[in-house]
Amino acid sequence: MELDRSIKFPATDEAQDLVKWGLDSFHPAVALACSFSLEDVVLVHMAVQVRPDVRVFAIDTGRLNEETYQCADAVRRRLNVNIEWYFPERQAVEKMEREEGLFSFHESLEARHACCRIRKVEPLSRALSGLKAWVTGLRRGQGVTRSELKPIVRDEAHGGIIKISPIATWEFEQLWNYVRHHNLPYNRLHDIGYPSIGCEPCTRAVRTGEDARAGRWWWESPEHKECGLHINDNKQDCRTLQN
Numbered sequence: 001m002e003l004d005r006s007i008k009f010p011a012t013d014e015a016q017d018l019v020k021w022g023l024d025s026f027h028p029a030v031a032l033a034c035s036f037s038l039e040d041v042v043l044v045h046m047a048v049q050v051r052p053d054v055r056v057f058a059i060d061t062g063r064l065n066e067e068t069y070q071c072a073d074a075v076r077r078r079l080n081v082n083i084e085w086y087f088p089e090r091q092a093v094e095k096m097e098r099e100e101g102l103f104s105f106h107e108s109l110e111a112r113h114a115c116c117r118i119r120k121v122e123p124l125s126r127a128l129s130g131l132k133a134w135v136t137g138l139r140r141g142q143g144v145t146r147s148e149l150k151p152i153v154r155d156e157a158h159g160g161i162i163k164i165s166p167i168a169t170w171e172f173e174q175l176w177n178y179v180r181h182h183n184l185p186y187n188r189l190h191d192i193g194y195p196s197i198g199c200e201p202c203t204r205a206v207r208t209g210e211d212a213r214a215g216r217w218w219w220e221s222p223e224h225k226e227c228g229l230h231i232n233d234n235k236q237d238c239r240t241l242q243n
Ligand code: SF4
Pocket: 061, 063, 105, 112, 113, 115, 116, 117, 119, 120, 198, 199, 201, 202, 227
C-alpha cells in the first residue's frame, strides 16, 4: 500500500500531540494496542482525554500473569474503557499443545516463534484488520531491537497502515512520573523487578544493570527478543517521505 499523500502529519514529537493527531485523523479506524505495561497505561490515559470512546485492544495469549489480568480490569474500571480482547485461534493452540507440549517455546527459537505466531501475531493481524492506524507503547530504551524506533512509520508487516509510537523517546522514569502524577493503576509485577511484561513462562524479573527486556525470553540472545508483533518495523519516519 502506498503512503496516503493526503495525510497531514504533525510537526511535533510530543506524546500527547501525537496521540491526539492519531485519534483525530483516523478514528474509528485507529486503535491502541494494550498489553497493560506501564507504557500502555500511560497511552490509554492520554487517549481517553482526547476521545473517551478510543478503541483499545488487547491480546489474551492464554499464558499471561494473574497480575496482568488484574491490571487490565483496573484500567477498564478506572479509565472507563471498553477493552477489545482477542484470543488465539482455538484449533491452532490445541494442535500445538497436543503435539508439542505446554513449554515447547523453551526448546528452540523456531518453536518459540511458532508459539508467538499462534498466540500473538495471528490475533494481532485480526485486531489490525480494517484499521488505518494503530498506536503502540514502544520505546527506544526498551532494548537493541528498538533503538532506532521512529514515532510515525508505515507498518509494512500489516498492509502499510500507520503505526504511531508516541512515547518512543520516553525514559522509564518518565512513565513512572506520569503514572504517579495521575494515580493510575499499573501492573504490580513492575514493583518486583519486571520493567517489561509478556507471557508468564517467558518473562522473569531483571537484575541490576540489565536492560529493560533482558527478562523477556532470557535464554535467547538480545537481537532475538521480539515476538513478531514489531519485528519488521520501518526505520523511516513517514514525515521524511513527504518532504
Ligand atoms: S511469549 Fe512465550 S508463551 Fe507467549 S506467545 Fe511467545 S512463546 Fe508463547
